Amino acid sequence: MSRFLLKRLGLALITLVLVSIGVFAVAEVLPGDVGRTILGPYAPQSSVVSLDHQLGVDQPFPVRYWNWISGFVRGDWGTSYLLNTSVRPMVVERLKNSLFLGAFALLLIVPLSIGLGVLAALRYGKAVDRLITITGLSVIALPEFVAGVILVVVFAVQLGWFPSASSVPSANPVDWFRQLLLPAIPLMLVLFGYVSRMARAGTVTVLESNYVRTAVLKGLPRPVVIWRHVLRNSLLPTITVVAAQIGYLVGGLIVIETLFTYPGIGLLMYDSARGHDLPMLEATVLVIAIIYMISNLTADVIIAMLNPRVRLAA
Amino acid sequence: MTVESPDPALKAVPATVLSTVVSAQSSRRARMRELGRALLRSKTFMIGMVILLFWIFDAIFWPLFVPHDPLGLDPINTLKGPSSVHWFGTDDFGRDMFSRVLAGASTVLTVAPAATALGLVGGISLGLVTGYYRGLVDDILMRVVDALLAFPLIIIALLVLTVLGPSELNVIIVIGIVFTPLIARTVRSAVLVEREREYVAAAKLLGEPGPSIMVKEILPNVVGPITVEATIRLGYAIFAAATLSFLGLGLQQPSPDWGLTIALGRPLLQVAPWIVLFPALALATLVIGLNFVADGLKQAIEE
Numbered sequence: 369m370s371r372f373l374l375k376r377l378g379l380a381l382i383t384l385v386l387v388s389i390g391v392f393a394v395a396e397v398l399p400g401d402v403g404r405t406i407l408g409p410y411a412p413q414s415s416v417v418s419l420d421h422q423l424g425v426d427q428p429f430p431v432r433y434w435n436w437i438s439g440f441v442r443g444d445w446g447t448s449y450l451l452n453t454s455v456r457p458m459v460v461e462r463l464k465n466s467l468f469l470g471a472f473a474l475l476l477i478v479p480l481s482i483g484l485g486v487l488a489a490l491r492y493g494k495a496v497d498r499l500i501t502i503t504g505l506s507v508i509a510l511p512e513f514v515a516g517v518i519l520v521v522v523f524a525v526q527l528g529w530f531p532s533a534s535s536v537p538s539a540n541p542v543d544w545f546r547q548l549l550l551p552a553i554p555l556m557l558v559l560f561g562y563v564s565r566m567a568r569a570g571t572v573t574v575l576e577s578n579y580v581r582t583a584v585l586k587g588l589p590r591p592v593v594i595w596r597h598v599l600r601n602s603l604l605p606t607i608t609v610v611a612a613q614i615g616y617l618v619g620g621l622i623v624i625e626t627l628f629t630y631p632g633i634g635l636l637m638y639d640s641a642r643g644h645d646l647p648m649l650e651a652t653v654l655v656i657a658i659i660y661m662i663s664n665l666t667a668d669v670i671i672a673m674l675n676p677r678v679r680l681a682a
Numbered sequence: 683m684t685v686e687s688p689d690p691a692l693k694a695v696p697a698t699v700l701s702t703v704v705s706a707q708s709s710r711r712a713r714m715r716e717l718g719r720a721l722l723r724s725k726t727f728m729i730g731m732v733i734l735l736f737w738i739f740d741a742i743f744w745p746l747f748v749p750h751d752p753l754g755l756d757p758i759n760t761l762k763g764p765s766s767v768h769w770f771g772t773d774d775f776g777r778d779m780f781s782r783v784l785a786g787a788s789t790v791l792t793v794a795p796a797a798t799a800l801g802l803v804g805g806i807s808l809g810l811v812t813g814y815y816r817g818l819v820d821d822i823l824m825r826v827v828d829a830l831l832a833f834p835l836i837i838i839a840l841l842v843l844t845v846l847g848p849s850e851l852n853v854i855i856v857i858g859i860v861f862t863p864l865i866a867r868t869v870r871s872a873v874l875v876e877r878e879r880e881y882v883a884a885a886k887l888l889g890e891p892g893p894s895i896m897v898k899e900i901l902p903n904v905v906g907p908i909t910v911e912a913t914i915r916l917g918y919a920i921f922a923a924a925t926l927s928f929l930g931l932g933l934q935q936p937s938p939d940w941g942l943t944i945a946l947g948r949p950l951l952q953v954a955p956w957i958v959l960f961p962a963l964a965l966a967t968l969v970i971g972l973n974f975v976a977d978g979l980k981q982a983i984e985e
Contacts, residue, residue, distance in 0.1 A: 505726070509917045511969065513924075513962075517962045521958065524951075618834070653837060
């Protein structure tokens, strides 16, 4: 197990280094002189040159990359060009808000999706199964902003139940629902599609297995068969899907946060990309990549823990 | 009919070998007929197909039946609600939303298929070569796929399009390039199975060169997984293209593109919700229709 873990960790680190080089390279070829962008078109060339020098953007690429990445590791993430504040507290603050929203969506939808997925499997081929399957199929590919906009028109504009732009909720639990429910639903729809599908498929496979038939034939009551025998095995793949979806959530948040102007890391990344705020952009993308990597790694480790064949093959 | 190791003592090999190749081809034809019947029976596939065909028809022929010019300004009738003249209302320039929704299908149905096609061409060639020859290229490709999978498509596109500048062509290129290694992976794993089959060994014994085996023998037998992958990818491409338009990284004003219209209509949500509602519903039906087709196809092929 530890050998497997080390190997996966090593691969993840290599990928992260590649990603960081990629991110830095792409961000640094953004058109336009950094000093010129900050100072505007009418600033004299001499001040542009001196600002470039002060920011260090006139140095060669490997030097700049090394300065950036070693600073990042030490916790010095640079200063935002646009906001003129330190990058790290800002990113951490926004990340916290995003994790709030993501966790809210995840906690609401995962139990529901698993429940409905299992229900569909138990009613295999019946009307309930079809309804759940078709719903999952319909919402899985719905772009988040499409579902989001329809929800806003109905529940914020027409009915006035929720605000059309969301902010970070106060400690009041009613406020939690008011602020987070509308932005969370589009994310929940996509998650519902994946999770319920996996739960259903896993349960259908296990229900057909011989040991479940034995359990039924030896006269165990149905709830016992389902709880003790079916779910334990059928939900294994679902757990890994949930872990892998945490990464999706972080990506999906860009769109949702833009739509609801929710102050999360996705909106921060979007704003810094549009405003050519390089230090902020690089930090947000790398942080998102790290989270993505951690959630994928977690999924892999869970699979390996549950299935000896995977870790032995490595 | 099995072809064992190419033993030089075996004189009768060519005849058996030939029949292996031929029988692989004829069973393929029978499978296609069966697949067609399964698709016609699948309700999910048929409903999805009707929706999809409607939008494809609309995307091509909208100029023939839009009631108003989708770009025509009407400064007197701005922000009017749905009425008998303007079924879906008008936007802040007085443009007819019904006409704009009908015309908007063409942009997303150009960008997404073009991007998917680009990804398919690259992915199939790369997948065939790496799956058949394995080796160094194969290892490199798998690392690239890992790195790409380590990232949501939207973030890659956001980064690249900020650099290249927003345009229809750039969106196609970005999505196509991101798709290439992903499609290549699917093709590769299908090829890995096929290359061990008898008919490939038979073709090798007949002296067919590698490229010809890949294209003429293996490719027709991996069409199934490629078709499924293509429909799924097309769904993602629509998802991505619409989302990028929404983020302002794709088409620009005055295009009637749905994602763009929704983004521009967002500030007017309180006064004129119909501007965003109808393009959103249109996009939803298109995506759902395509997903139904993909799922029906997947089930039919897997059976």
